[in-house]
Amino acid sequence: MDNIAGPPVEGENFFGREAVVKHLCEQLHNRNILLLGPRRIGKTSTARAVMLEVRKQKWQTIEINVASCISERDFLEKLGDTLNSELSSFPKKIKRAAIKPLAESIERIQSIKMGELGVSLGEKRSEEWTQVGCDVLQLVAQAKNHWLIYMDELPIMLYNIIRNDPQTGIQRVRRFLDWFRNDVCALSKANNVRWLVSGSIGLDTLVQEHGMADTINSLSHEGLEPFSDETALKMLDKLANRYGITLSEQDGQNILTAVQWPQPYYLQMAFNHLRRLIDADGTNNLSDLIPTALDKMVQPGADNDFHHWEIRLEQQLSKADADHALALLNLSADNPDGIRPEMLLSKLQERMSNHTADDAKRTFVRLRDILLRDAYWQANEADGTKRYQFCLRPLRLWWVRRNTL
Ligand SMILES: Nc1ncnc2c1ncn2[C@@H]1O[C@H](COP(=O)(O)OP(=O)(O)OP(=O)(O)O)[C@@H](O)[C@H]1O
Ligand SMILES: [Mg+2]
Structure with a gap:
């Protein structure tokens, strides 16, 4: 086993998560999966191990990374192109049956002008791409085999859409997730196509903050626990x-x-x-x-891996919430054992002096849940008193160093 710290690992270098892979493969027989977690936690390595495993059971698999997509059209293009190259390895007969309609669908994708500056989200437009998307997936479903589509970095694509289209971005994300839940999942249930969707910035925060949690509820939510x-x-x-x-x-x-x-x-x-x-x-x-x-x-130069913990807060939260979260993290970084909730709440009340105590408490609970879920904090009750403490010690040290003159 090599000492690899950065890129996804596979084969001999993939260590200790065999049971997780088995569990995910079992889940995939009945459900689509949403695998979320902080950066570098091993999502891609695990998803690739799952792909390898289902391929042994004669599933067809494709991987698409949608981090660079800024519109629905980019997404469909990526899906179409990846399917195209996967189908080219098929036996001639199947290939002939599938490739022509797929090529036609790809042409239709290219004619969709989605997400371009100034284009409003008319119903017609969204019908146009959702229909093409369904047609593409219908073609996949025609093949007898099971399929696994591994889609990495979906939250980044959704945040890209929002950032590039301040007026209708949120609406489009809602439409995309609705389409995924209603049309794609229905298709995948009726046929043998399964999805493993993963990402490192909080899709769960995004959908909660914009009241669309219902769109991802049907997926089986999975995470990657630390090693024993x-x-x-x-x-x-x-x-x-x-x-x-x-x-x-x-x-x-x-x-x-x-x-x-x-x-x-x-x-x-x-x-x-x-x-x-x-x-x-x-x-x-x-x-x-x-x-x-x-x-x-935790020294400068070696610390790129910690910056994204800070950047992620800014990406997911409003400016005010991100600043509050940073202040709570700064305070909790002071003590290796963590800080009592009362002290953290009092810090927040101080910062929200023009709000009611109830408002401050609600904000605290919301941010605390995000910090716990995204693995910044863990609850430490070792001596019978609850404290919120950094999970990752080097991150705490980095946080302290960053705030030290
Ligand atoms: N099962 C494993 N065995 C050994 N090392 C692992 C394992 N999983 C992850 N790693 C370590 O974590 C690093 C990152 O893994 P991977 O790229 O799969 O994570 P990720 O969650 O997809 O990261 P990112 O969010 O940056 O895409 C690897 O280079 C390796 O150091
Ligand atoms: Mg990854």
Whole structure:
């Protein structure tokens, strides 16, 4: 197993989530899946492992990454093009039956002028693209096999639509999600097409903030839990063996304590810094090097992986809410064990002095739930008192360093 910290991992390098993959494959027999989670949590690696697994059961699979799409038309084009290249690997007979109508659909997609500046969202326009979308999927469904369509970064596409079309963007997102729920899911149920939709910025926040939570309710909501300590230690052990490093159980424990939230990416990252220090230092004195490796993780230059935690708040929330959330996070970063809810609420009341106490409390509860769900915070009740604490210790250290002159 290689020490990879960044791109999706596969094969031997995909560690410890076999049970998750099995569970997702079982879910796919009956339902479509929504896999959401913070960046770098392993969504793409897991989704690709699922694709590999269902291919063993003779499913046909395609992957589309819609992060660069800024309109419904871009989305359909991407879907059409990917299907086109997948179908080209089909036996001639099936290919002939499917390719011509698909090519015609792609032409129709290209003639749709969606999301261009100044184009209002007339019903006719939306009927136009939703119908073409359904026709494309109908073609897929005609094949006898099961299909899995893995669509990555859907929330980014939806935020792109909103950003590029301040007037009707939200309406269009609602229409897109309605279409997905009503037409696409109905088609996928009747035929053997399943969807695995994933993304890293909160689709759940987006739909809640704009009152459209109903549009994603039919999907099976899945997340990726951190490793158990046992799995995390096994992974560190495997990495250590691979690089000829002697890692005692205590060293492994020390890395876990230092990271605090054993998601594989942060273990890989900590190990990577450790490995570089060992190479530079020439010694193998890990108990000294582990704190230094952690410190390296949060220094400028190495800290790009933490910026997105901050940026994500600005992307998902209104300016006022994002500022409140930042203030709550700043306060909770002060203490490794976290801060009591009463103190956090009082901070918010101070910031919302021209609002009622009820308003401040409602805002606190809403933001707290977002921070818990998006894995900034966890509730720490170790000594019988509840505190909200950063899940990821290096993120807390980064947060403190960022706020220090
Ligand atoms: N099962 C795993 N075994 C080992 N390492 C993993 C595993 N899953 C994720 N990782 C680590 O996390 C990194 C990111 O994985 P991946 O790209 O799948 O995450 P992601 O959630 O799709 O990220 P992004 O939000 O940036 O698209 C990998 O480079 C690797 O370091
Ligand atoms: Mg990814």
